Amino acid sequence: MNFTLFKATTKANWIILAIFFVIMVLYLAIITSMFDPVSLDNLNAMLETLPKELVAAMGFEDLGTTLTSFLAGYYYGFLIIMFPMIYCIIVGNRLVAKHVDSGSMAFLLSTPNTRLTIVTTQALYLIASVTALLGLITLSGIALSESMFPGELDIGSFLLLNLYALLTFYAISGICFFFSCLFNDTKYSVAFGAGVPIAFFVLNLLANVGDKYDWLGYLSLFTLMNPDKILAGDPFITIAATILIITAVLTYGGGILIFNRKNLPI
Amino acid sequence: MIEVKDLTMTYKNGKGIFDLSFSVKKGEVFGYLGPNGSGKTTTIRQLLGFTNADKGRCTINGLDCRTQTKEIQKILGYLPGEIAFFSDMTGMQFLNFMNAMRWCKDKTRTNSLIERFELETGGRIRKMSKGMKQKLGLITAFMHDPEVYILDEPTAGLDPLMQRYFVDLALEEKARGKTILMSSHSFGEIDRTCDRAGIIREGRLVDVEDIHSLKASQRKAFLVTVASEEDVKLLQSSGLELGGINGSHVEIFVSSNYDRFLKALAKCKVLEMDIPSQSLEQVFMKYYGQGGQ
Numbered sequence: 001m002n003f004t005l006f007k008a009t010t011k012a013n014w015i016i017l018a019i020f021f022v023i024m025v026l027y028l029a030i031i032t033s034m035f036d037p038v039s040l041d042n043l044n045a046m047l048e049t050l051p052k053e054l055v056a057a058m059g060f061e062d063l064g065t066t067l068t069s070f071l072a073g074y075y076y077g078f079l080i081i082m083f084p085m086i087y088c089i090i091v092g093n094r095l096v097a098k099h100v101d102s103g104s105m106a107f108l109l110s111t112p113n114t115r116l117t118i119v120t121t122q123a124l125y126l127i128a129s130v131t132a133l134l135g136l137i138t139l140s141g142i143a144l145s146e147s148m149f150p151g152e153l154d155i156g157s158f159l160l161l162n163l164y165a166l167l168t169f170y171a172i173s174g175i176c177f178f179f180s181c182l183f184n185d186t187k188y189s190v191a192f193g194a195g196v197p198i199a200f201f202v203l204n205l206l207a208n209v210g211d212k213y214d215w216l217g218y219l220s221l222f223t224l225m226n227p228d229k230i231l232a233g234d235p236f237i238t239i240a241a242t243i244l245i246i247t248a249v250l251t252y253g254g255g256i257l258i259f260n261r262k263n264l265p266i
Numbered sequence: 267m268i269e270v271k272d273l274t275m276t277y278k279n280g281k282g283i284f285d286l287s288f289s290v291k292k293g294e295v296f297g298y299l300g301p302n303g304s305g306k307t308t309t310i311r312q313l314l315g316f317t318n319a320d321k322g323r324c325t326i327n328g329l330d331c332r333t334q335t336k337e338i339q340k341i342l343g344y345l346p347g348e349i350a351f352f353s354d355m356t357g358m359q360f361l362n363f364m365n366a367m368r369w370c371k372d373k374t375r376t377n378s379l380i381e382r383f384e385l386e387t388g389g390r391i392r393k394m395s396k397g398m399k400q401k402l403g404l405i406t407a408f409m410h411d412p413e414v415y416i417l418d419e420p421t422a423g424l425d426p427l428m429q430r431y432f433v434d435l436a437l438e439e440k441a442r443g444k445t446i447l448m449s450s451h452s453f454g455e456i457d458r459t460c461d462r463a464g465i466i467r468e469g470r471l472v473d474v475e476d477i478h479s480l481k482a483s484q485r486k487a488f489l490v491t492v493a494s495e496e497d498v499k500l501l502q503s504s505g506l507e508l509g510g511i512n513g514s515h516v517e518i519f520v521s522s523n524y525d526r527f528l529k530a531l532a533k534c535k536v537l538e539m540d541i542p543s544q545s546l547e548q549v550f551m552k553y554y555g556q557g558g559q
Contacts, residue, residue, distance in 0.1 A: 004366040103346060107351065109315075110339060110342070112337070265316075
């Protein structure tokens, strides 16, 4: 870890983090404000007018009756997957592959720092920024709920929900980082770094649609981020957490090892 | 100071470098000459530890170039052949960043180099001209006062005045006992600074010679336009080495026989004489042989 590089990386990328945070908080605020225990039936009635498959794909099927389950269904089923995923794709590519492709990596490596230090610093930035993004969303979620509906949010369950979102994105950002380390061309880094998470995303949408496509869920990491099961305390979630952590360790570790050994065309 | 031994690295397309061996002594300026695509940059990447060798090894100051990069970089100044910076930074921000990455606190040398090369440090690097970027790269390579320099085509993109400033700087560093390896595809560029030069062709080191014997073997081509057929015949029988003859235009190669060349020309009516710019292969025909285009 090199602090100077970490600072420079932060300076070059914080604006992306800020943009995603603002968008995500806006959605969170709108969705929280839509919660109304009395008129929840109305909302459910409205959703019934939409095609059932569409509602299911977005994970809006069961909105529950509490603020926590409402947010879990409405925000943590779909939006919390999509936005951080795009963030990981963009930033993951910028941290390593872009420096190699453009050649600016040559300057980083012509300083008395090992490749390992450089690439580990970039990995730490991605981990830290994903943590910051989801951490800030968690705090905003609590603040928004408490200001609009004091005492309604089950903070313990809400934190658990966010912890799983964080683990999911340690794994997803790991995948983006791995491809960023593996490829020397941003072209391929983006193709795979975006392709794999988007494939997971689409598979997850299809699996939600109905029993017929249920099995597709086994092919997607996002299936592990299941708000209903997390809130219900299903034993499945321990396995899910384990798989997510292992994926994160393997992808980050693998990316770092590959980068440390490979030939760089710079 | 720099040792390259049996270094081999083959790319997928069959190009690369093969069994390279040479060494650069401390305090020496070594020119690394070769046409584009001959393996100059490939060798430099090996010296910087960016790529893994198939065979052989290279060391700088006794340190292995692939595994001990951190120690090497403390005493090395490197100028990449293709310069790409952090384009959102300004020139000054980049220099400060590189100094911080090197834990180098003393800015006096950086500032004097900025003045010397008249670098405009305020603007974003993205907006800089090629020459300005090259200057920034040179300052980055020189500012931490390293022991060894590896410079990949250092004067590319510089105007003649800045090229002279660079030559002065290189000579100063040499006088201070620094070791320099610089690659180039033009002989003129290293002519004034180097003690010895290695000539590389298609990934193989053809020869390593001191610069004076290289100068002696350097061939110049003169394109002479004469007045009549008889003059052409006269030149043909003069024993000079002739290239293509096109009407009254005669190409004559001269390496050390200037006297004979002038005497032969004195007998003809010369209408025009030109020295066309030449590729490295033409200049060093001796090394490149007839195989080089």
